[in-house]
Amino acid sequence: MVNCIEVRDLFFSYEDGTQALKGINLDIEKSTRVAILGPNGAGKSTLLLHFNALNLPQAGNVYVEDLEVTKKTEKLVRTKVGMVFQDPDDQIFSMTVREDVSFGPLNMGLSPEEVQARVDSALKAVRIEDLAEKAPYHLSYGQKKRVAIAGVLSMSPDIIILDEPFAYLDPRGKCSLLEILDDLSQKGKTVVIATHDVDLAAEWANRIVVIQNGKVLAEGDKSILIDPIVIEQADLEFPTVTKIFLEFPSHERERFPMTIKEAITRIKRMSNYYR
Ligand SMILES: Nc1ncnc2c1ncn2[C@@H]1O[C@H](COP(=O)(O)OP(=O)(O)O)[C@@H](O)[C@H]1O
Numbered sequence: 001m002v003n004c005i006e007v008r009d010l011f012f013s014y015e016d017g018t019q020a021l022k023g024i025n026l027d028i029e030k031s032t033r034v035a036i037l038g039p040n041g042a043g044k045s046t047l048l049l050h051f052n053a054l055n056l057p058q059a060g061n062v063y064v065e066d067l068e069v070t071k072k073t074e075k076l077v078r079t080k081v082g083m084v085f086q087d088p089d090d091q092i093f094s095m096t097v098r099e100d101v102s103f104g105p106l107n108m109g110l111s112p113e114e115v116q117a118r119v120d121s122a123l124k125a126v127r128i129e130d131l132a133e134k135a136p137y138h139l140s141y142g143q144k145k146r147v148a149i150a151g152v153l154s155m156s157p158d159i160i161i162l163d164e165p166f167a168y169l170d171p172r173g174k175c176s177l178l179e180i181l182d183d184l185s186q187k188g189k190t191v192v193i194a195t196h197d198v199d200l201a202a203e204w205a206n207r208i209v210v211i212q213n214g215k216v217l218a219e220g221d222k223s224i225l226i227d228p229i230v231i232e233q234a235d236l237e238f239p240t241v242t243k244i245f246l247e248f249p250s251h252e253r254e255r256f257p258m259t260i261k262e263a264i265t266r267i268k269r270m271s272n273y274y275r
């Protein structure tokens with residue numbers, strides 16, 4: 001497997017002396033769906049900001065597609081990694097949605113035709129073609145979030161980072177964002193999200209990184225989400241589906257379900273068993 005992000009012994013402190021990252025080591029493989037999980041203050045946002053050079057390592061190294069992230073490489077790094085901030089108001093500045101989504105590709109020096117094509121395709125990817133001429137400040141939170149994502153997609157990065165993308169979205173908004181993220185994965189993009197939502201991580205991710213107090217506490221496939229030691233140490237909870245199954249004595253020594261689909265399969269199997 002090819003790594004597209006590598007983090008080696010990464011340390012980062014803020015000016016007030018807060019040690020936010022205390023020796024992070026991490027590999028992210030190309031085309032994976034990674035959920036970086038951890039409680040508030042664990043260091044998730046601080047870490048993500050290193051992936052597109054908004055933070056630069058104070059000690060240790062970050063590599064993006066074999067390119068070391070430094071002041072010198074920041075522009076190139078940002079063509080490879082697109083970052084969607086938690087708050088879309090930190091990301092949207094223009095008078096219309098189209099103008100906002102054009103900003104990145106215009107800055108890349110592309111031709112007007114190419115810019116237009118990229119903007120149209122980005123708006124389509126997040127299903128907001130009909131909002132192109134609207135003023136972003138008139139839009140709902142969920143719509144703004146899509147504008148911010150379109151702004152990143154228009155630059156066509158291989159790696160897309162989203163900080164708490166599901167926060168404050170209504171259930172419908174969460175569902176359609178999941179579909180958008182699935183589409184990106186299908187196109188072979190690497191998608192990394194930070195979240196404290198274990199249920200979403202269980203449903204969506206195929207790689208889990210748990211961060212606690214500036215360090216990687218655990219890393220691996222989704223079975224981490226039902227590891228009682230990890231969950232307790234990281235101040236997280238089991239996925240809701242798993243909590244239900246923990247109430248039943250397990251007649252088979254197999255993994256507890258953690259997604260709705262897994263639960264349905266298991267319930268069907270259990271009802272056959274008891275018949
Ligand atoms: N700009 C800042 N100045 C000082 N401390 C900060 C700043 N941003 C974050 N921190 C601190 O760094 C630690 C990690 O924060 P953060 O990366 O935002 O965590 P998370 O995204 O997991 O909630 C926390 O202790 C937080 O209070």
Ligand SMILES: [Mg+2]
Pocket residue numbers: 044045046163164194
């Ligand atoms: Mg954060």
